[in-house]
Amino acid sequence: MFSQAASSEPSAHGHPGAHPGADPATVGAWLAVELGDESWRRAILRPIGAGRSNLTYRVDGPAGTVVLRRPPVGEVAATAHDMGRERRVISALRGTGVPVPAILAGSEGGPPVGAPCYVMEFVDGVVPLGDPPDGWATTEAERARVGQALVDVLVALHAVDPDAVGLGDFGRPDGFMVRQVRRWSTQWETARADGVTVVSAETERELSRLRDLLGGSVPATQRNTIVHGDYRIDNCVFDRTDPGRIRAVLDWEMSTLGDPLADLGLLLIYWYQAEEQPVWRAAQHLPSPTRLPGFPLRVDVVAAYARASGLDLAPLPWYVAFGAFKLAVVLAGILARVRAGAVPAEMAHGIEDAVEPLVTLGHHVLANGIG
CATH class of the missing domain: 3.90.1200.10 (Aminoglycoside phosphotransferase (APH), C-terminal lobe)
Structure with missing residues (x-):
C-alpha cells in the first residue's frame, strides 16, 4: 500500500533501510544488473504496509523508485504467496481496462531475497486507508x-x-x-x-x-x-x-x-x-x-x-x-x-x-x- 509511511533510518542490521526480508545491498546489486543502471547499488528499502501477508518494499535510489514484492519471511511459498502468479496476472492485464503497475523484473528464487520475488513500477498516488489525506476527495x-x-x-x-x-x-x-x-x-x-x-x-x-x-x-x-x-x-x-x-x-x-x-x-x-x-x-x-x-x-x-x-x-x-x-x-x-x-x-x-x-x-x- 503505497501511501503508508515507513522509516528509512538505520536499523539494527547496520545498513540504512535493512530489513529481515530484503537486504538493500543485495537488492541494489540485483537491480543494477536487471535494470541496467549501476546507481541502483545505492538503494534504500522501506517496508510498506503491515506485513500480514506478502511483504512489500519501496526501493529508492538515485535511479528512481520501484516496488519489491516477496513472500512472508520463513514461510514456504504456497498458492496464496505465489509471486509468479502475481507477476503473470499483472502482466496480462496491462493494456486492458484494469490499471496495473508495470512489471520490471523478477526472480524465481535465490538473489535478491532468497525467495521468489518481483519488482514493479512505483505508482504515485493516494491509497485511501482511514481518513483520506488533506485536500483529496474533500467534496x-x-x-x-x-x-x-x-x-x-x-x-x-x-x-x-x-x-x-x-x-x-x-x-x-x-x-x-x-x-x-x-x-x-x-x-x-x-x-x-x-x-x-x-x-x-x-x-x-x-x-x-x-x-x-x-x-x-x-x-x-x-x-x-x-x-x-x-x-x-x-x-x-x-x-x-x-x-x-x-x-x-x-x-x-x-x-x-x-x-x-x-x-x-x-x-x-x-x-x-x-x-x-x-x-x-x-x-x-x-x-x-x-x-x-x-x-x-x-x-x-x-x-x-x-x-x-x-x-x-x-x-x-x-x-x-x-x-x-x-x-x-x-x-x-x-x-x-x-x-x-x-x-x-x-x-x-x-x-x-x-x-x-x-x-x-x-x-x-x-x-x-x-x-
Whole structure:
C-alpha cells in the first residue's frame, strides 16, 4: 500500500533501510544488473504496509523508485504467496481496462531475497486507508466519483476475457465457490488445530455453523471471470488530483479464475456507511473512508455493479456472508499465529476482537440480506 509511511533510518542490521526480508545491498546489486543502471547499488528499502501477508518494499535510489514484492519471511511459498502468479496476472492485464503497475523484473528464487520475488513500477498516488489525506476527495461529489471508480474498475476486471490475455489456464473456475468454502474451512481448522485459544467456544461453534450453512447452499455461478480475491478501496492507488481515477490496482496474490460475485461480496464487507445497523458497525474493525458523506451506500454499489455487469444479484447475500466468513478465518489465523509466538504481536493490532462480530454478520446477512 503505497501511501503508508515507513522509516528509512538505520536499523539494527547496520545498513540504512535493512530489513529481515530484503537486504538493500543485495537488492541494489540485483537491480543494477536487471535494470541496467549501476546507481541502483545505492538503494534504500522501506517496508510498506503491515506485513500480514506478502511483504512489500519501496526501493529508492538515485535511479528512481520501484516496488519489491516477496513472500512472508520463513514461510514456504504456497498458492496464496505465489509471486509468479502475481507477476503473470499483472502482466496480462496491462493494456486492458484494469490499471496495473508495470512489471520490471523478477526472480524465481535465490538473489535478491532468497525467495521468489518481483519488482514493479512505483505508482504515485493516494491509497485511501482511514481518513483520506488533506485536500483529496474533500467534496461529496468527489467521494461519489471514488465509489463509482471502484465499481467501474471491478466491472472492467470481470469483463476481461481470460483467454484473450493469456490467462485461460490461470485457475479452475468450475466448482470455484465450492472449493473456496472448502479451502477456508481447512484454514479455519488449521487455525484452531494447535490448541491456541483464538475465540470463545461459542464463536467457534457459530463459525463452524456458518461454514456448514454456506457449504450447503452454494449458488450456481452465472459467469466465470478473472477475480482479484481481495478487491477493496485500500488495494487501489487513486490519482492525487482526480479522485475519480484509479491509477493501479494492487495486491493480486489471491487472484484466479472464478465467480465474480465473490469479489463484490468481499468488497461490501469492507464497505462502511455513516448510518449503520449495529450488526454491521460491530464487524467493522479495519479503517475505511467510505463512511464519509458522499460515498455511495452499499445498495448503490450493488445497483451500479448490476447495471454494468448484467449479472443477477439476487444470490448476493450468500457471497457477502461468505466474505464475512473468509475474513473471519483470515483474522483468526493471524491471531493464532500471534498467540503461538510465530509472528510479531503487533500483527494482531486492531483485530483482537474482530472475529466474533464478523461471524455474527455472516449469519445476519444469510438470514436477512445485506440491507
